[in-house]
Amino acid sequence: MANDTPQTAIREPGDRPVYEDARDPVTRRTFIKSVIATGAVASAGGFMLTGLSGCSDDTAPAAGSVERLVTLNINGKNRPVDVLPNETLAMTLRYKLGLTGTKLACDRGECGACTVLIDDVTHNSCSTLTHSVRGRDVTTVEGLEQPDGTLHPVQQAMIDELGPQCGFCTPGQVMSGVALLKNNPNPTRQEAREGLAGNLCRCGAYDHYLNSIMRAARVS
Amino acid sequence: MSTKDMMPQFTLFQPTDIDNALDLLEKYGERSWKVAGGQDSYDWFKDRAKRPEAVIDLGGIADLHGIREVADGIEIGAMTTLREIVDNPMIAERYGVLAQAAGRVASPQIRNAGTLGGNLCQDTRCWYYRSGLDCYRAGGNTCYADTPEGMNREHCLFGASRCVAVTPSDTAAAVTALDAQMVIRGPAGERVVPAEEFFIGPAINITRMTVVEPNELLIAIRIPSKWAGADFYFEKVADRNTWDFPLVNVASSMIVNNGIVEDIRIVCSGVECVPKRIVGAEEIVRGSAPDAETADLAGSTASRGATPLNYNHFKIPLMENLVKRAIRGNV
Numbered sequence: 066m067a068n069d070t071p072q073t074a075i076r077e078p079g080d081r082p083v084y085e086d087a088r089d090p091v092t093r094r095t096f097i098k099s100v101i102a103t104g105a106v107a108s109a110g111g112f113m114l115t116g117l118s119g120c121s122d123d124t125a126p127a128a129g130s131v132e133r134l135v136t137l138n139i140n141g142k143n144r145p146v147d148v149l150p151n152e153t154l155a156m157t158l159r160y161k162l163g164l165t166g167t168k169l170a171c172d173r174g175e176c177g178a179c180t181v182l183i184d185d186v187t188h189n190s191c192s193t194l195t196h197s198v199r200g201r202d203v204t205t206v207e208g209l210e211q212p213d214g215t216l217h218p219v220q221q222a223m224i225d226e227l228g229p230q231c232g233f234c235t236p237g238q239v240m241s242g243v244a245l246l247k248n249n250p251n252p253t254r255q256e257a258r259e260g261l262a263g264n265l266c267r268c269g270a271y272d273h274y275l276n277s278i279m280r281a282a283r284v285s
Numbered sequence: 286m287s288t289k290d291m292m293p294q295f296t297l298f299q300p301t302d303i304d305n306a307l308d309l310l311e312k313y314g315e316r317s318w319k320v321a322g323g324q325d326s327y328d329w330f331k332d333r334a335k336r337p338e339a340v341i342d343l344g345g346i347a348d349l350h351g352i353r354e355v356a357d358g359i360e361i362g363a364m365t366t367l368r369e370i371v372d373n374p375m376i377a378e379r380y381g382v383l384a385q386a387a388g389r390v391a392s393p394q395i396r397n398a399g400t401l402g403g404n405l406c407q408d409t410r411c412w413y414y415r416s417g418l419d420c421y422r423a424g425g426n427t428c429y430a431d432t433p434e435g436m437n438r439e440h441c442l443f444g445a446s447r448c449v450a451v452t453p454s455d456t457a458a459a460v461t462a463l464d465a466q467m468v469i470r471g472p473a474g475e476r477v478v479p480a481e482e483f484f485i486g487p488a489i490n491i492t493r494m495t496v497v498e499p500n501e502l503l504i505a506i507r508i509p510s511k512w513a514g515a516d517f518y519f520e521k522v523a524d525r526n527t528w529d530f531p532l533v534n535v536a537s538s539m540i541v542n543n544g545i546v547e548d549i550r551i552v553c554s555g556v557e558c559v560p561k562r563i564v565g566a567e568e569i570v571r572g573s574a575p576d577a578e579t580a581d582l583a584g585s586t587a588s589r590g591a592t593p594l595n596y597n598h599f600k601i602p603l604m605e606n607l608v609k610r611a612i613r614g615n616v
Binding site: 126127129130131149150151152153156172173174175177180186187188189191192193194196197241244259260262263 | 292294295296298300305309320323324327328331340342344391392393395397526527
């Protein structure tokens with residue numbers, strides 16, 4: 066995309082785009098989130114209980130096997146949570162900690178929608194056992210913005226370059242972009258392409274994502 | 286096949302030393318499953334194609350991590366991630382073919398989690414087997430790929446024995462080209478097996494891809510100094526550049542002295558259940574200059590003995606051309 070004009074030009078300076086207003090007192094987004102939270106128990110139950118006897122206490126845990134009550138370091142906070150032995154990090158983040166920014170698409174490590182950072186390195190959270198991240202630093206897309214709401218340069222560049230089309234793969238693309246720039250602050254376009262190679266986009270907005278990463282590298 | 290529910294229940298162990306892990310393997314035997322990076326294991330569990338009772342996560346065993354210099358070459362802990370291998374300056378400088386192969390595995394996310402040991406020990410990608418059918422490899426009595434209707438574009442050219450599956454590992458070709466030694470520990474102690482004997486075909490054991498017994502662990506990969514700094518070549522041909530497994534790949538190590546090839550090892554994955562050394566081509570190249578003429582002659586013999594299936598004849602010229610390029614370079 067040759068157009069370098071910031072897309073914010075169509076709004077008044079200082080206006081916030083509608084999809085950025087989650088911090089306002091009651092917004093469409095927070096309202097929907099609260100409804101989802103109420104339903105989360107039922108929805109999570111659907112996932113967790115299907116054909117699963119792991120929730121019941123009918124057998125004592127085998128000696129030396131993992132404890133279910135663990136504390137995880139997610140986005141710089143300690144989060145105590147009850148984790149099944151067979152639970153993936155994507156499940157824990159979305160259905161137990163309410164961090165639904167991490168998307169679950171293929172659940173087979175093929176698409177990258179569930180990408181998170183573990184000790185600053187990208188991992189597919191659908192293919193990571195939650196128990197294996199004890200004592201490690203997990204960063205999700207929710208953990209990128211600063212406390213005052215300033216977006217991470219990669220996030221801001223995604224807005225300025227209209228990186229996403231439908232947006233479903235965007236959190237994963239953002240996480241791969243953040244990890245790439247941590248490791249290589251000035252990538253070539255080819256290096257950026259390789260850095261995002263693990264994230265599929267069914268809209269085919271790959272070049273827009275690359276434009277975003279290159280802009281983020283320029284401004285940060 | 287793809288569903289987004291939980292994996293079936295299992296008991297999870299996270300031992301912190303090798304002996305503890307071996308005790309668990311001894312205790313649970315065939316009801317156990319060793320997890321390295323887990324990038325393949327969890328798919329097996331999610332698909333219900335494998336249902337272990339006890340899962341042993343090896344990620345917490347510090348002794349299995351890291352890249353060390355040893356008396357004759359280097360030793361790579363089996364749980365060293367592919368990313369660590371790609372980023373390691375010592376490997377890049379001396380054993381570039383391994384770094385190149387590791388860098389072409391799957392996607393960045395998978396290389397960050399996936400380990401060298403796991404990549405070497407991974408199971409075949411034959412989808413009939415993967416989908417949970419009762420084929421020979423799964424303990425049944427038929428092969429669904431080797432039938433008139435079987436979709437066998439990705440299957441083998443060599444070494445078929447009831448099963449026609451191939452090794453999907455990129456690093457397996459590289460460690461075989463480097464004549465690596467595999468260090469295996471079990472209840473009886475340690476044994477060291479050359480890479481060429483480490484991988485086994487269906488004629489030896491149809492349900493396994495390596496000599497590692499259920500109660501043993503691959504703990505390290507030793508790469509001898511003989512091949513340090515040799516002329517290396519790696520190329521992988523796959524349907525997609527990311528994530529995908531090789532249709533055919535080639536890895537080679539060549540020692541050239543005064544323009545003459547003193548020694549060479551050429552290995553292809555994707556053509557047999559084990560990484561296939563192209564011994565005939567190696568013999569032609571030894572003692573000659575690694576030029577286009579030698580490459581053409583040796584490459585054209587690379588597929589000798591191949592018995593293609595209905596849909597994989599294309600692998601014959603593919604493999605011959607890859608071997609040619611390994612000898613003369615990709616010009």
